[in-house]
Amino acid sequence: MVNLEKIIEDTAVKMLQLAVTELPPDVMNALKKARERETNERAKKILDTLITNAEIAKERRVPICQDTGLIIWYVKVGEDFPIKSKLYEILKNATIRATKEVPLRPNAVDPITEKNTGNNTGPHVPYINWEIVPGNELHLTVLPKGGxxxxxxxxxxxxxxxxxxxxxxxxxxxxxxxxxxxxxxxxxxxxxxxxxxxxxxxxxxxxxxxxxxxxxxxxxxxxxxxxxxxxxxxxxxxxxxxxxxxxxxxxxxxxxxxxxxxxxxxxxxCWAARRCSVIINKDGSVRYLTHKV
Ligand code: SF4
The missing domain is CATH 3.30.1330 (60s Ribosomal Protein L30; Chain: A;)
Known part of the structure; x- marks a missing residue:
């Protein structure tokens, strides 16, 4: 029997790693096309640097930028997908794990105590946007949004x-x-x-x-x-x-x-337009939509 909880958590950690280290192809293409069109010499050099930076980040699996963002999830869950009530906990655990394993910069600060929680979680964070849709799949998108x-x-x-x-x-x-x-x-x-x-x-x-x-x-x-x-x-x-x-x-x-x-x-x-999306079926199969895995 598939351990769906583990599959979702491991996938969510992987998504965070992919998101912060590899720009989706549409963003890379847009940067490259902009470089071709650009007429200003200084701007051309900056675009070259951004593209090289993104290529090195992907190759070495290091973050594209030091600010790995506040973690926002978009969750579209099929009405026939199981363990719906556990999804928040799973995504929170994945965020904590990714902070250590990727690693991500700890960015979540409690605005009352001004303390950084150190693991990218806190009140309402990671923030989750929920949508219930027909079907038996779970669509996950992560948006690490820089400050x-x-x-x-x-x-x-x-x-x-x-x-x-x-x-x-x-x-x-x-x-x-x-x-x-x-x-x-x-x-x-x-x-x-x-x-x-x-x-x-x-x-x-x-x-x-x-x-x-x-x-x-x-x-x-x-x-x-x-x-x-x-x-x-x-x-x-x-x-x-x-x-x-x-x-x-x-x-x-x-x-x-x-x-x-x-x-x-x-x-x-910003130019580091990072995101990662997957579809997880209730049979445990995972399909990446934004990255080749
Ligand atoms: S705005 Fe974007 S590229 Fe600039 S420091 Fe923040 S996350 Fe990095």
Whole structure:
């Protein structure tokens, strides 16, 4: 009989290792394409350095960046998948193990005591986004989100009359304030509508989308491309030192809004756009979606 608990925990540890040491192929490709297009000599050198850094990290299985992030899980669990009630504990244990085994930098600090717990866990951390779906599979995605880019995430509550142009202004305003500090080139997640919390949740989930995908709603896809073009015209460039490549991608998700409000959530992701996704079947088989294992 398969030991599903152990399979999930071991897989989750492996996912954390893969996530922090190997960029998903869509991110590597986006960096390489940006390097080909880039016209600024200094920016070309920086992009070369980022690409080499990512290649060395993968080869030696060492973290791409010293900040291995705050650990966020996205869990889509099939209604026929067993041991649902144990999943939180399993993912927490995996996070503690990965902190030692990978290793990850301990980043979780209790905001009341100001003590670092030393194992990347604490109140509500690792944070888990839950979704119950039909079927007998468990979809797991881990997002180790670095603090330098998280610092520049923003929520705007604009007037409904400002509409989409207002939302675009919010993104550009955020980028102009941040400049090189969140380690561009960036991936920008934008959540429009819902309430304040929903807009930010959608924005963070948006940065998990592969960079080469296209939003199924053509109007949203067009908006993503428009914001990307405008962002790359700002000239901020890799690491804020000038160039054509400020953003690798813009991903937008929308929710219905209250008639009187227009929330715009903006999540900034640095060039080290790390994530790992798998599907675990209830028979114990594991399929990696973002990495070759
Ligand atoms: S913003 Fe990203 S690349 Fe920069 S230090 Fe933080 S995790 Fe590392």
């Amino acid at each position: 330098g880019s998280e610092y520049w995430c923003r929520l705007y509550m604009i007037k409904p009359i400002e509409g989409l142009n207002g939302a675009i202004k919010c993104v550009l305003q955020t980028l102009k304030e941040a400049m090189g500090k969140p380690c561009p080139p960036l991936v920008i997640g934008v959540g429009i509508g819902g309430g304040a919390d929903i807009a930010l949740k959608l924005a963070k989930k948006a940065i998990l989308r592969p960079l080469d995908d296209m939003h199924p709603n053509p109007k949203v896809a067009e908006l993503e491309q428009r914001v990307l073009n405008l962002a790359n015209k700002l000239g901020i460039g890799p690491m804020g030192l000038g160039g054509d490549t400020t953003c690798l991608g813009v991903k937008v998700e929308v929710a219905a809004r209250h008639v009187a409000t227009y929330p715009v959530g903006i999540v900034i992701q």
